[in-house]
Amino acid sequence: MNVVTPFEGIGASVRRKEDLRFLSGRGQYTDDINRPGQAYASILRSPHAHATIGGIDIAAARAMPGVVAIFTGADMPDLGGIPCGWQIHNKDGSPMAEPMHPVLAVDKARFVGDAVAVVIAETKAQARDAAEAIEVDYAVLPAVSTVTAATAPGAPLVHDAVAGNICYDWHIGDKAINEAAFAGAAKVVEFDLVNNRLIPNAMEPRAAIGDFDRTTDEYTLYTTSQNPHVIRLLMGAFVLHLPEHKLRVVAPDVGGGFGSKIFHYAEEAIVTWAAGRVCRPVKWTCERTESFMSDAHGRDHVSKARLALDANGKFLALHVQTLANMGAYLSTFATSVPTYLYATLLAGVYTTPSIYAEVKAVFTNTVPVDAYRGAGRPEATFLLERLVDVAARETGIDRIEIRRRNFIPSDAFPYQTPVALQYDSGDYQTTLDAALETAGWASFEERRAEAATRGRLRGIGISTYVEACGIAPSAVVGALGARAGLYEVGTIRVHPTGSVTVLTGTHSHGQGHETTLAQLVTDRLGVPLAQVDVVHGDTAKIPFGMGTYGSRSLAVGGSAMVKAMDKIVAKARRIAAHLMEASVEDVEFDRGTFRVAGTDKTKSWGEICLTAYVPHNYPIEEIEPGLDETAFYDPKNFTYPGGAHICEVEIEPETGITTVVNFTAVDDVGRVINPMIVEGQVQGGVCQGIGQALLEACVYDAEGQLVSGSYMDYQMPRANDLPMVSVATHVTLCTHNPLGVKGCGEVGAIGSPPAVINAVVDALKDYGVRHIEMPATAAKIWGIINAGHRLAAE
Amino acid sequence: MYDFEYHKPGSIADAVKILSADPDARPISGGQTLLPALKHRLNKPTSVVDLSGIAELKGIRKEGNKLIIGALAKHHEVAESDVVKGAIPALAMMAGTIGDTQVRNRGTIGGSVSNNDPAADYPSAVMALDATVVTDKRRIAADDFFQGMFTTALEPGELLVAIEFPIPEKAGYAKMRNPASRYVMAGAFIAKTGGKVRVAINGAGPGVFRQTEMETALAANWSADAVAGVKQSAEDLNSDIHGSAEYRAHLVTVMAKRAIAAAG
Numbered sequence A: 001m002n003v004v005t006p007f008e009g010i011g012a013s014v015r016r017k018e019d020l021r022f023l024s025g026r027g028q029y030t031d032d033i034n035r036p037g038q039a040y041a042s043i044l045r046s047p048h049a050h051a052t053i054g055g056i057d058i059a060a061a062r063a064m065p066g067v068v069a070i071f072t073g074a075d076m077p078d079l080g081g082i083p084c085g086w087q088i089h090n091k092d093g094s095p096m097a098e099p100m101h102p103v104l105a106v107d108k109a110r111f112v113g114d115a116v117a118v119v120i121a122e123t124k125a126q127a128r129d130a131a132e133a134i135e136v137d138y139a140v141l142p143a144v145s146t147v148t149a150a151t152a153p154g155a156p157l158v159h160d161a162v163a164g165n166i167c168y169d170w171h172i173g174d175k176a177i178n179e180a181a182f183a184g185a186a187k188v189v190e191f192d193l194v195n196n197r198l199i200p201n202a203m204e205p206r207a208a209i210g211d212f213d214r215t216t217d218e219y220t221l222y223t224t225s226q227n228p229h230v231i232r233l234l235m236g237a238f239v240l241h242l243p244e245h246k247l248r249v250v251a252p253d254v255g256g257g258f259g260s261k262i263f264h265y266a267e268e269a270i271v272t273w274a275a276g277r278v279c280r281p282v283k284w285t286c287e288r289t290e291s292f293m294s295d296a297h298g299r300d301h302v303s304k305a306r307l308a309l310d311a312n313g314k315f316l317a318l319h320v321q322t323l324a325n326m327g328a329y330l331s332t333f334a335t336s337v338p339t340y341l342y343a344t345l346l347a348g349v350y351t352t353p354s355i356y357a358e359v360k361a362v363f364t365n366t367v368p369v370d371a372y373r374g375a376g377r378p379e380a381t382f383l384l385e386r387l388v389d390v391a392a393r394e395t396g397i398d399r400i401e402i403r404r405r406n407f408i409p410s411d412a413f414p415y416q417t418p419v420a421l422q423y424d425s426g427d428y429q430t431t432l433d434a435a436l437e438t439a440g441w442a443s444f445e446e447r448r449a450e451a452a453t454r455g456r457l458r459g460i461g462i463s464t465y466v467e468a469c470g471i472a473p474s475a476v477v478g479a480l481g482a483r484a485g486l487y488e489v490g491t492i493r494v495h496p497t498g499s500v501t502v503l504t505g506t507h508s509h510g511q512g513h514e515t516t517l518a519q520l521v522t523d524r525l526g527v528p529l530a531q532v533d534v535v536h537g538d539t540a541k542i543p544f545g546m547g548t549y550g551s552r553s554l555a556v557g558g559s560a561m562v563k564a565m566d567k568i569v570a571k572a573r574r575i576a577a578h579l580m581e582a583s584v585e586d587v588e589f590d591r592g593t594f595r596v597a598g599t600d601k602t603k604s605w606g607e608i609c610l611t612a613y614v615p616h617n618y619p620i621e622e623i624e625p626g627l628d629e630t631a632f633y634d635p636k637n638f639t640y641p642g643g644a645h646i647c648e649v650e651i652e653p654e655t656g657i658t659t660v661v662n663f664t665a666v667d668d669v670g671r672v673i674n675p676m677i678v679e680g681q682v683q684g685g686v687c688q689g690i691g692q693a694l695l696e697a698c699v700y701d702a703e704g705q706l707v708s709g710s711y712m713d714y715q716m717p718r719a720n721d722l723p724m725v726s727v728a729t730h731v732t733l734c735t736h737n738p739l740g741v742k743g744c745g746e747v748g749a750i751g752s753p754p755a756v757i758n759a760v761v762d763a764l765k766d767y768g769v770r771h772i773e774m775p776a777t778a779a780k781i782w783g784i785i786n787a788g789h790r791l792a793a794e
Numbered sequence B: 001m002y003d004f005e006y007h008k009p010g011s012i013a014d015a016v017k018i019l020s021a022d023p024d025a026r027p028i029s030g031g032q033t034l035l036p037a038l039k040h041r042l043n044k045p046t047s048v049v050d051l052s053g054i055a056e057l058k059g060i061r062k063e064g065n066k067l068i069i070g071a072l073a074k075h076h077e078v079a080e081s082d083v084v085k086g087a088i089p090a091l092a093m094m095a096g097t098i099g100d101t102q103v104r105n106r107g108t109i110g111g112s113v114s115n116n117d118p119a120a121d122y123p124s125a126v127m128a129l130d131a132t133v134v135t136d137k138r139r140i141a142a143d144d145f146f147q148g149m150f151t152t153a154l155e156p157g158e159l160l161v162a163i164e165f166p167i168p169e170k171a172g173y174a175k176m177r178n179p180a181s182r183y184v185m186a187g188a189f190i191a192k193t194g195g196k197v198r199v200a201i202n203g204a205g206p207g208v209f210r211q212t213e214m215e216t217a218l219a220a221n222w223s224a225d226a227v228a229g230v231k232q233s234a235e236d237l238n239s240d241i242h243g244s245a246e247y248r249a250h251l252v253t254v255m256a257k258r259a260i261a262a263a264g
């Protein structure tokens, strides 16, 4: 009898295993967890952007009903500061300024939302009531909220010891070669632009529960994290001085992160430490308003760019100067974002031979800024793809043509860029052709003319991009200042009856790993998907892991699983050889069946697994029982997804309202494991990119107050702001990982913003617009239309 | 949210008794404005008087050439009511665009008008239609009722009971939404009632106001062109991260044109 099993391996759009749990309300998020005897924490936050703290009077608050304890920074003299995970060096070789980031502000509050004290009480409301009764003696100081203000002469200092508010003044590339290239250029295009600051807004606000067992001295932290082992390392080693074996970190279901849940936050250390102090579990759940002022923000660059071209429109050299906002303190990966995740991507998909980039990281009185979906690569892509469009316009070369002339040809891989990276594979002409075809680029002028009959300004825009993900080779990032290795860990635990539990050091918070990673096992071992479970997010269960960010889970975590499966298969073949009385070399394995090559002698997967755990007839002297293998995989290079995004917009001139009418993404994300999940990831990323381009603006006023501090003023994209996004893939395989995968989590957010703005600028081409800063709101666009004179009419 | 006493009286008289005995008591209708304020601890009432059990505050009916809407009528009920659709279709249309489905199924006309948020929808309809606000004590003309940002003629403890709308010959409403909150950024409700034209502008200024130049222009010539020629001054209009006063002033004219087009 033939049993037809559905194909569930690599390439199958199987439904997500985790969705039944999520869609039926059975997810277990941190806030769903309640520990016996739990108390609640409320954090008192600074209402001032910059103020010295003369004293904190907790007497009245301490006497309030239900209060268990109140702690301030003064109660934590032995705790370390919140560490930064990446040390950048200045142009002169000296290390960056790294001011102490105390868990609770001690003598100065440095941003609105800075944690000043914590109240632990029997109920959430009691904790909050008491927090309001704490009297803090603030002396308000002048504040700086933008990089421009913070770098102005005589600007107030965020940290007294950091001159000019400069965290580092870093560069990459060869300045002399760059200057020479500009000197010989036929044309130089200059361009200033801003990459707008964003507030991540994961659907699930952050939460943390600290628990302490005084009989074992063990601490447990439940937290909304993308990387529980990293939190254990950072918090245990640097802040609380707890050894790993006494500290368990659990990141259960997490409702979206987009980068903002990578970092080690003060609240995690506060609840863990406080649990030990009060000998009770302590729970903290962030309110949405609190999220706005305490989750790390994203982007916030101000840049000047110059592009040198020869007479044929070939790019000769690029010079970029960027001021990057760090906020008030250095968040975990903040320093790496505008350097090694940004400036190294400034070659883009082009052969520009010389690139010189200078980046100053600047302290301001704002929430710390760190990685947010794309982290550095959206900033690089936006700068480059806007600059290329401006260059096209100013040289009179068609914007598609100028891109084609400068593309790295598909036979030039591996390709060494002048900014450190070596791209392993890509095919930019093909992704461009496919996108142009799908988007109907050639017939656009007809649609523009038709829109004009309805009084609408229609525009089309493109971006062709590459990004770097799958971070990262440990030795390389170590040489660049990373204070951690960036390998990944996978365990394949085969059970006696043949089902499999995968333990992965990556973490799924919306990406669908429980499905995609299981598909790898099904594909390789032939075990039905229903018999493969993926476990993640608990340092007590998973050997180790560096977590999920930088689209690394499949490329690095999946590769670790492949290595572990190699070990499983090797051992299983030895067992099969013994049972079939054959030599190991002659035993073949293909999806569930072991066969002596060229014979009909076979053993099934189940038989081998059972034998491994019931080793009655077993070469026990030579092979250990069991079938459970762990592998650590350190990637050889970054991976380089790329592609082309095309956006079409319509503007209503009377109001300035922009509608995205079409969006086409053709991405090369390497081998596709689950096409449905890839499509979802790209669509989600594109929606965030459209949000950045048209809607989202994090605004601080000159006093450092967060003006866009709630959904009343911060515009998250809603369904009716977004088009149907057409997603297609064109595959070139990654050459250095065993799966050939590149990563798809961030491409949407990286490729889309310049495509949108290029389309808006195109729609406004008769108004003499050279650039429009993000977000291109209706008010801004109306301002341009209102102020501009139609060029045609002049 | 701070602790408070909860009352659910069954009559206007009982509600007023509680409210007038305690200046820090607050009535609650749909709670779509008051509850968020309580949750953010922006408001600390001693007690909250739930009006939802008071039958006298309910109902939508037509009497002669008046449409009378009880204070507790939910936005959704107004949007779906055949009586409203027949009498003042622009009002039903407006109600159907307030907030989202959840908000429309809780929020009430009485709560919205009492609250007088400058970015709310209803106040412009009440003003342009020259409606009368009926309270437990008196009848107040729209022109006297709205007194600027979050301020009305209601005295402490006074309850809005119903709103009486004269039925117009023509009425239309158009608005531009605030991109983030989706409340009104600039809106215009225009009505012609008994031959008289009234234009009420919401969202753009610190409170709903009448645009008398447009009223004059429309009285002479009821057309979109007539309002297109009237430039709203930007002086005293709101300016914030979502748009300058100039932008809002411009939108006032655009929305007025659209309101006329909608009114027919």
Ligand SMILES: Cc1cc2nc3c(=O)[nH]c(=O)nc-3n(C[C@H](O)[C@H](O)[C@H](O)COP(=O)(O)OP(=O)(O)OC[C@H]3O[C@@H](n4cnc5c(N)ncnc54)[C@H](O)[C@@H]3O)c2cc1C
Pocket (backbone or CB within 6 Å): B026, B027, B028, B029, B030, B031, B032, B033, B034, B035, B036, B051, B071, B097, B098, B099, B100, B103, B106, B107, B108, B109, B110, B111, B112, B114, B115, B117, B119, B120, B121, B122, B154, B158, B159, B160, B161, B182, B183, B184
């Ligand atoms: C997400 C969201 C979106 C929204 N969008 C819009 C929008 O686009 N346009 C818009 O216009 N509104 C909008 N609103 C507000 C909504 O329309 C509210 O329903 C309305 O503002 C208040 O009505 P309520 O019945 O909920 O009043 P409540 O919140 O119960 O009360 C509001 C105030 O009025 C007082 N009050 C209530 N009833 C009476 C009465 N009978 N007499 C005297 N005082 C009374 C209360 O004490 C309180 O001060 C939105 C609200 C939310 C939450």
